Amino acid sequence: MLNKKAGKLVCVGTGMxxxxxxxxxxxxxxxxxxxxxxxxxxxxxxxxxxxxAKEYVCLLDHYDDTKVDGKTRRDTYRRMxxxxxxxxxxxxxxxxxxxxxPGIFACISHMAIADARQEGFEAHMEPGISALDSLVADLGxxxxxxxxxxxxxxxxxIYQRQIDPTALLVLWQIGIAxxxxxxxxxxxxxxxxxxxxKLMKTYSPDHEVILYEAATxxxxxxxxxxxxxxxxxxxxxxxxxxxxxxxxxxxxxxQEIVDQLRALSDSRVAWPLLVQVLLx
Ligand SMILES: C[S@@+](CC[C@H](N)C(=O)[O-])C[C@H]1O[C@@H](n2cnc3c(N)ncnc32)[C@H](O)[C@@H]1O
Numbered sequence: 001m002l003n004k005k006a007g008k009l010v011c012v013g014t015g016m017x018x019x020x021x022x023x024x025x026x027x028x029x030x031x032x033x034x035x036x037x038x039x040x041x042x043x044x045x046x047x048x049x050x051x052x053a054k055e056y057v058c059l060l061d062h063y064d065d066t067k068v069d070g071k072t073r074r075d076t077y078r079r080m081x082x083x084x085x086x087x088x089x090x091x092x093x094x095x096x097x098x099x100x101x102p103g104i105f106a107c108i109s110h111m112a113i114a115d116a117r118q119e120g121f122e123a124h125m126e127p128g129i130s131a132l133d134s135l136v137a138d139l140g141x142x143x144x145x146x147x148x149x150x151x152x153x154x155x156x157x158i159y160q161r162q163i164d165p166t167a168l169l170v171l172w173q174i175g176i177a178x179x180x181x182x183x184x185x186x187x188x189x190x191x192x193x194x195x196x197x198k199l200m201k202t203y204s205p206d207h208e209v210i211l212y213e214a215a216t217x218x219x220x221x222x223x224x225x226x227x228x229x230x231x232x233x234x235x236x237x238x239x240x241x242x243x244x245x246x247x248x249x250x251x252x253x254x255q256e257i258v259d260q261l262r263a264l265s266d267s268r269v270a271w272p273l274l275v276q277v278l279l280x
Contacts, residue, residue, distance in 0.1 A: 013128015072182035
């Protein structure tokens with residue numbers, strides 16, 4: 001049997017909405033582990049965590065690193081993972097909590113788990129309710145109907161990507177689209193115009209897109225604003241906005257593949273018949 005070191009790490013998600021979206025398993029880790037380390041922006045969730053955790057460490061101040069010359073969000077995320085690991089190395093049972101799902105667009109937990117395992121500590125992730133889960137429920141979109149593509153807005157901008165207009169496209173972090181400095185927390189119409197121009201190679205300027213913001217507490221309204229793609233540069237966006245682009249075209253049958261599959265099922269029907277004839 002492997003001899004694991006004393007420290008332990010579990011990364012949990014708190015869901016999108018304050019209270020109610022935390023799984024019982026995540027809650028039990030938060031309440032029972034030696035220390036809870038969190039990067040949770042919602043003040044009420046933070047207060048609740050502080051109240052129930054045996055010890056609480058807040059990672060949010062690490063974002064200030066981006067104000068230092070030469071440092072970017074990458075340095076912030078690295079330092080957050082290092083802070084988590086520091087506690088694990090003390091031999092503590094550490095619960096790292098992130099809003100939404102701890103592993104969706106949340107590289108810190110992936111880094112911390114990989115580092116902890118590399119150093120011989122037990123580490124794992126518990127799933128949480130993500131913005132995508134909320135989107136499916138709030139907008140009534142089933143990603144299985146036409147298929148779904150999901151990517152980060154700036155990544156879509158700066159890499160050559162093949163978009164399938166017959167499937168749903170979800171662009172995360174549209175509110176900081178085009179930020180190459182990895183320091184900013186907003187975008188500008190000029191940057192959004194560039195992403196719109198790129199999207200217009202696939203979609204018409206009039207294609208209806210949705211600006212989605214899940215409510216994060218009971219007094220907040222979910223935003224699901226439908227606008228034309230060409231209106232995006234003038235739209236008010238937040239850090240939490242997700243851009244949802246419904247399919248524009250109908251799926252086309254791939255007749256060659258359908259014929260190959262039909263031939264397979266035809267031959268399966270034919271084989272038992274052939275066996276029966278031979279055995280007569
Ligand atoms: C760093 S990612 C974190 C995602 C989070 N871990 C999750 O599981 O949803 C931040 C992005 O998630 C999406 N997001 C976060 N909060 C949201 C909300 N309340 N409504 C819609 N999308 C949200 C936005 O695209 C935002 O730019």
